[in-house]
Amino acid sequence: MKRGTPMKAISVAVLALCSGYASASGFQLIEQNASGIGNAFAGSAAVAENASTIFYNPAGMTQLQDREVSGGIAMVKPSFTFTDSGSSNVGAFQNTGNGGDAGSWAALPNGYLSWALNKDLYLGLGIGAPFGLMTEYKSPWQGAAQSTKFDVKTMNINPSVAFRVNETVSIGGGLNWQKLDVEYRRLAGIIPGLSSGTALLKLKDDAWGWNAGVLFTLSPATKVGVSYRSAIKYKADGTVSTQGLTGGFAGLNGTVNATTEVKLPDTFILSVAQNLSDRWDMLGDVSWTGWAKIPKIDIMNSSTGSATPIQTLDTEFRNTWRVALGANYKYTDALKFKFGIAYDQSPVKGASTRLVSLPDNNRLWFSTGVQWKLDKASALDAGLAYLYVKDAKISNNQGASASPYRGLVDGTYADSCWIVGAQYSLAF
Template sequence: MQKTTIARLLPAALLALASGSASAAGFQLLEQNASGLGNAYAGSAAVGENASTIYFNPAGMTLLQDREFSAGLSMVRPSFKFKDKGSSTGILTGKASDAGGWAALPNAYLSWALDKDLYVGVGIGAPFGLVTKYNRGWLGSAHSIEFDIKTININPSIAWRVNDTVSLGFGLNWQRMEAEYLRRAGTVNAPGMPLASTFAKLKADDDSWGWNVGALFTLTDATRLGISYRSKIKHKLDGDLTGKGPIAPFNAAISSDAKATVELPDTWIISAVHKLDSRWELLGDVSWTGWSSIDKVDIKRTSGPMAGAIAQTLDTDFRDTWRVALGANYQLNDAWKLKFGIAWDQTPVRNAEKRLTSLPDNDRIWLSFGGQWKPSRASTLDLGVAYLHVDDTKINNGDAADPQKGLVRGEYDSSVWILGAQYSQAF
């Protein structure tokens, strides 16, 4: 199922760079710039301080200089440490390694003023991503060993300054999604069916389209309000399931082509920025994400004698979520600005029974700090760091009597560190 056209080689190269580990709730990646990291992304749809506004609110391009380029990199390090509390997983009894690891999230943006009121731009980033990776011998390996979701999003945009108060923006989004899922075929071994000794792997991908809009209101010289919306994007993933174990006929029996449909959620953001005085600036953000678009994911076979059958269902039953962020900036001198932020981020996972080993997610609190250095009017360097405190995370997923999966019961001790840098240049 490999294609070698140039149109697919470029996204594949970008995806190789953008290996994402979920930092926001669910598997959303807020790190579409590093300049907002120090504020925990408070004010994201209203700040418009560099070309990365193309992602958060394209209308913010009307705040920029005639031509601007911005590029950044965030390094994300989640930690998911599992402690068993009564799991029942057949002959699988091993301890779990930390399922988190370092991931790199690059971004790049370019904006261009066609005239004083009309701007165009393009952005490249990775808005969704997830990597959880356990050791192969852990007791929950029939649920998951490795789960890897990557996206790359290319976002051409346009902005129009209607008047001194109102600006509007619109963008299209071409998005590629790749998914890889590895687990044991089951928790037991039987003659001719060595479930616990056989590994099942799904690899699938898709390209799809979405859109985004935004509006920016300059209420006074000191206050701006931003509103933005990003659409759902439905991915119809096509790929293959492969079995690898000690008995070749059994491997062949569980192998086939496969497909799965995932509708990534839409998002609303309302942001405000208010300059208190010559030194202090306040930022606020309320966002809503429609995670209920992912109720469950059926992995269906599309070839072989079992074509049309469901190989596995990921029963997510996600709920819609809210995120609230507050931030402040302090202008230390002409060259340096200090940034502070705090946020509460709600998980789409409803309870321990619906929590997956591949996504041991829970509510989190962001604590962020950053600094911005402007050596000249045309260039800016942003540095930021954030620590995400994740609530103790209970899991009670599966059925002790199910020989294919078993029951995983326990608790995760989780946290996330994010380090980021962004360079912006006007020219």
């Protein structure tokens, strides 16, 4: 094997494909491997079954062989379909449709490399996309003044280290360099019925964070993992471009510099992996995500330095919990079947703060998968999950009777999501 080639190829893939709908709550992407899909990611900080433990709990590297590489891809297909029940002052822009299905297929690649320097000290590198979002409405769409497209991409590079303190305790940690890329499109209106155009916001930034974890091997049959990923604060810069305004408002067309500050949330995970018999394993997971760090997003005009935002997204997010339970059945030495269920809480508090760009709600995961050990050094995982999402009420008023005329969107979203993925892991 030519060293470095797999990780280089994976990093290029992540750069190209790391946008997509976040199938965990908010716009978080929990699918940082595909091998955990079959268990609904239960036991994520404790199982350490391949090098992807670098993301969920770097201390798990001490459970791996001397050198391991793991790479995979998850394909995510969300569905967001809107039914109107009282939207108003949005028809002034001659947009009266329901926008079709705002969800589409997204590819989420990942790659990891773990290397033992000696029997107790390990180094690792992970590449993935921990956050992402894509909603895009078809025309005609009566909520177009609030959003027609919202696309959030991230890429995360995570060098890590792990140390076996003794046979019971291992510790690990890492740094995270993360890149953020945002594109936001909407209808831009000055006076309803007289002049309307389109606005395009583009923002970019990169920032640093960290992660750490502890793995307790309480017995050969019982492992407990605890891990934490820090919040990452961005000050993203870019532009807002307006075009299509006519008549006396045509002079407002053009491009100005824009900036915003946002802190992507931290996450805490507590996991248990319990071997029940020669055939059965049970897995459990409780995680917390600090979404309340995003009460709102103010988009500022940095060309003028004005203290008044160009636009404010009033997210009013709340902190969330996720609980997962999984099981593995070892059919033969080479073949293992996986099962999982999870409850995932949404950071959206209610209808008045639900955004058309993020029509999110609480969801249940139903997952299954299979692992096939090709030989002593390699394994292939495949997983499938269906996310049942509770119908999401929306009654978001962004200026139904006064400037900026973005209207009241009132109705219900029928949401759901499918996830399918595969992961290849190799020791060498």
